[in-house]
Amino acid sequence: MSEKTGTGDCTRRQFFMHVSIALGSIAAVLVGIPIVGSILAPIIKKPKPEWRVVGAVDSFKVGGGYVKVDYVNTSPLPWAGVTAQSAAWLRRESEDKFIAFSVNCAHLGCPVRWIEGAKLFMCPCHGGVYYEDGSVAAGPPPRGLYQYPVRVNNGKVELLASPIPITTV
Numbered sequence: 001m002s003e004k005t006g007t008g009d010c011t012r013r014q015f016f017m018h019v020s021i022a023l024g025s026i027a028a029v030l031v032g033i034p035i036v037g038s039i040l041a042p043i044i045k046k047p048k049p050e051w052r053v054v055g056a057v058d059s060f061k062v063g064g065g066y067v068k069v070d071y072v073n074t075s076p077l078p079w080a081g082v083t084a085q086s087a088a089w090l091r092r093e094s095e096d097k098f099i100a101f102s103v104n105c106a107h108l109g110c111p112v113r114w115i116e117g118a119k120l121f122m123c124p125c126h127g128g129v130y131y132e133d134g135s136v137a138a139g140p141p142p143r144g145l146y147q148y149p150v151r152v153n154n155g156k157v158e159l160l161a162s163p164i165p166i167t168t169v
């Protein structure tokens with residue numbers, strides 16, 4: 001049986017070869033666009049840390065424990081919705097000195113909790129424990145909690161929020 005499809009020199013085999021090449025090329029482009037985009041994205045648009053207001057200075061008690069404060073992260077995607085919300089643990093050490101740590105565990109990012117009675121941050125995922133200065137007390141975390149730069153500006157407490165995920169190495 002002949003493979004000729006009709007007029008011209010194009011055989012059925014050649015026709016299917018051209019269709020396969022065209023479909024393969026389209027598939028390669030579709031797969032390649034996100035890969036190239038993910039490689040170039042940090043180079044093209046690198047989000048910068050930004051100061052975020054987390055509350056009035058007077059709303060935090062001097063010498064009190066850590067309080068969870070919320071802020072909108074600096075690199076939310078348009079469809080992020082509530083996931084653009086992030087948080088930190090903040091403590092007022094003196095009239096104008098504050099300390100703030102990321103709520104995300106330095107191991108795999110689970111949210112840590114401040115246990116006032118024990119003066120420890122505890123991670124519920126794999127048992128990571130941190131002292132009140134953010135350093136590791138026990139468990140798998142390879143380093144202490146990320147510490148935010150904090151400032152007081154016009155009666156408001158602000159922390160320098162980094163793009164998520166926070167990288168310290």
Ligand code: FES
Binds near residue numbers: 127139141
């Ligand atoms: S994520 Fe916190 S100990 Fe693993």
